Amino acid sequence: MKSGIVTIIGRPSAGKSTFLNTASGEKVSIVSSIPQTTRNAIRGIVNTTKGQIVFIDTPGYHKSEKKLNLKLQEIAKTRLEEGDAVLYLIDLSREFGEEEKNICSLLSSLQGKTVIGLNKADLAASKADGASKAPATSKVDLAKKEISKLLPDIPQERIVEISALKDEGINEILSSLIELLPEGEPLYPEDIYTDQDVVFRITEIIREQAIAHTREEIPHALYAGVEDAEMRKNGKELWVRAFLYVEKESQKAMLIGKGAAVIKSIRIKSMAEMRKIFPYKVQLDLQVRVNKNWRQKDSIIQKISY
Ligand SMILES: Nc1nc2c(ncn2[C@@H]2O[C@H](COP(=O)(O)OP(=O)(O)OP(=O)(O)O)[C@@H](O)[C@H]2O)c(=O)[nH]1
Ligand SMILES: [Mg+2]
Structure with missing residues (x-):
């Protein structure tokens, strides 16, 4: 039997977390349409x-000098070195630009242990349903051409078109990765699908719902924290007091919404999501706070991103 660690890398929104959820069949990592949703190294x-x-x-690898961004880059880079193999996901629906080139240079010394997933092949295919098939084909060809220039030692059979969302090509990726792993006993018992603790998962679900309910700069200005938690009703209910933090009063007002409609909906949807993954009900007390310019504060960045 084989066993080992595979680091998933890719630009923001490439579909890394979606891939992990589909491959594991569980909700391991939160997903959203905004870039830089994942802020931690999450095991599945x-x-x-x-x-x-x-x-x-x-976290999606994106070069920027902003404090939080530097931290996210550092997490991705460090984890890359730790892996027995690497899964590099490329978003076929976007141009192969600077972000991909930066990732390719990170991977140049790791080509012997890298598998590439050309993700969102479903989008490329549907766009080609019209008059011409050219756009879809050219996206794949273009990506392959860039890869052959920048990562020439990765064999063709380790470059697979997939759809993380539609569950296509996932098994091919898993087989290719398994081949690159060392022989060994499983690192985790079979019934474990993630290493995240309950409090972390709760903060992530709240953040996912808050992102889904807001727009523009607010998703990036959010973080969630659990202040208190207590098991009640003989283990049938977990009571949790949590806070959503934003950077400004104006953002707080938007997050609460007219008649508190937005925060109420975030709370209800979060509780419903938690019901799906925990063996008990979560009773959530959720409020909004302002932590001015928290993205400039090292102490907060250290606390939420690791
Ligand atoms: N059509 C399509 N959409 C996808 C696919 N994979 C992911 N997506 C969508 O792409 C968006 C980003 O997905 P995520 O899984 O959050 O991407 P990520 O790479 O984890 O993003 P970061 O955590 O921000 O780096 C979401 O809206 C997903 O639903 C795919 O195969 N096809
Ligand atoms: Mg992610």
Whole structure:
């Protein structure tokens, strides 16, 4: 049997977290349409007949000098070195630009242990349903051409078109990765699918729902924190007091909404999501606070992103 760690890398919104959720069949990592949703190195475990893959989902790799961004880059880079193999996801629906080139240069010394997923192949295909098939084909060809220039040592059979969202090509990726892993016993028991603790998962679900309810700069200005938690009703209910933090009073007002409609909806949807993943009900007390310019504060960045 094989077992080992696979770091997932890619630009923001490439579909890394979606891939992990689809591959594991569980809601491991939160997903949204805004870039830089993932802020932590999150483990998700996939058991196959040939062995166990411990995936590490990482924050989208995007060069920027902003404090939080530097931290996100550091997490992705560090985890890359830790892996026995690497899964590099490329978003076919966008141009192969600077962001991809930066990632390719990070991967140049890791080509022997890298598998590439050309993701969102479903979008490329649907766009081609019209008059011409040219756009879809050219996206794949263009990506392959860039890869052959920048990562020439990755063999063709380790470059796979996939759709993380539609569950297409996932098994091919898993088989290619398993081949790159060392022989060994499983690193985690079979019934474990993530290493995240309950409090972290609760803050992530709240943040996912808050992102889904807001727009523009607010999703990026959010973080969530659990202040207090207590098991009640003989283990049937977890009571949680949590806060959503934003950077400005104006953002707080938007997050609460008219007649508190927005925050109420975030709370209800978060509780429903938690009901799906925990063996008990979560009773959530959720409020909004302002932590002025928290993205400039090292102490907060250290606390929420690791
Ligand atoms: N059509 C289509 N959409 C996808 C696919 N994979 C992911 N998406 C969408 O792309 C968006 C980003 O997905 P995520 O999984 O959050 O991307 P990520 O790479 O984890 O993003 P960061 O955490 O921000 O780096 C979401 O709206 C997903 O639904 C795919 O195969 N096809
Ligand atoms: Mg993600």
